[in-house]
Amino acid sequence: AQSVTQPDIHITVSEGASLELRCNYSYGATPYLFWYVQSPGQGLQLLLKYFSGDTLVQGIKGFEAEFKRSQSSFNLRKPSVHWSDAAEYFCAVGALVTDTGFQKLVFGTGTRLLVSP
């Protein structure tokens, strides 16, 4: 069955420091991968997505992620974190629902990012 693992429940980073959030997925076919961000009391906003092609994808707000098939990973990075980046980050894989041709998103448990001054 498809699954997504985000091993870090929360991470604290100093403002201006670099960030890497880990994501590992389990999916039998070509994965479609996503990173979403949820600010407190808000909905989910798409940061970036990987469907095919270049394994390093750029997203909004200066985020990027690298797809590594050999490691089944899709880690999110940012070179310099801002205080406004404090939020919950979710990695997700698009999984085909059997006999429908439609997909659902299977989410990881999220990583809470705290930014210290």
Add this chain to the structure above:
Amino acid sequence: DTAVSQTPKYLVTQMGNDKSIKCEQNLGHDTMYWYKQDSKKFLKIMFSYNNKELIINETVPNRFSPKSPDKAHLNLHINSLELGDSAVYFCASSPGQGRMNTEAFFGQGTRLTVV
């Protein structure tokens, strides 16, 4: 000009009541979803509709009944509310008939508290 909008944003109600959450999208998408986020922030799909037709039903109790009057609207009605139904419910939509390699656009969520 919110893309996916849900009402209400907060809902507090007593056990046993029946309540509805409404969702509308103005993106012209064919596919809409309901996701549930529990107290540990875990997100899981509940339902998906494509052009008013139910596509995905993830073993949700039949107290939950989605209704799609047209492809821009997907409402969620919950009967006989239980304490365990307390959660944040997210509506979402996606283009491309909800097929693979399409992203989902989420609403702001409805925080349901059952007391």
